[in-house]
Amino acid sequence: MTLGDFDKLFLSMCEMERSILCTKGVEYSGRDDRLANFKRLARDLNLNPKIILWIYFIKHIDSIRSFILTGEVNSTESIEGRIYDARNYLALLMGLIEDERKC
Helix, strand or coil: CCHHHHHHHHHHHHHHHHHHHHHHHHHHHCCCCCCHHHHHHHHHHCCCHHHHHHHHHHHHHHHHHHHHHHCCCCCCCCHHHHHHHHHHHHHHHHHHHHHHHHC
16 A cells, blocks of 8 residues: 555544544533543443443454454444544543543
């Protein structure tokens, strides 16, 4: 893949990830705090919000790992969707880290 082709792919991924983040973010967290669902469940379970994020994140990593090993996707979500979600979870982790630093 040429550098130019990869740059186009990367920018396309960023656009798709932002779209997914905005759509799913409102559904999961509401409009006030993008990280509310992690914080809410963490309070309910007396855990750190990063642990809650890790649990959700790792299911995408497990799916990506399975795809790498088998070449197959065994769910209704595409492998691209899993990759987009995994990258979004890393951005959300950065948000949780930044929130902690502010406290």
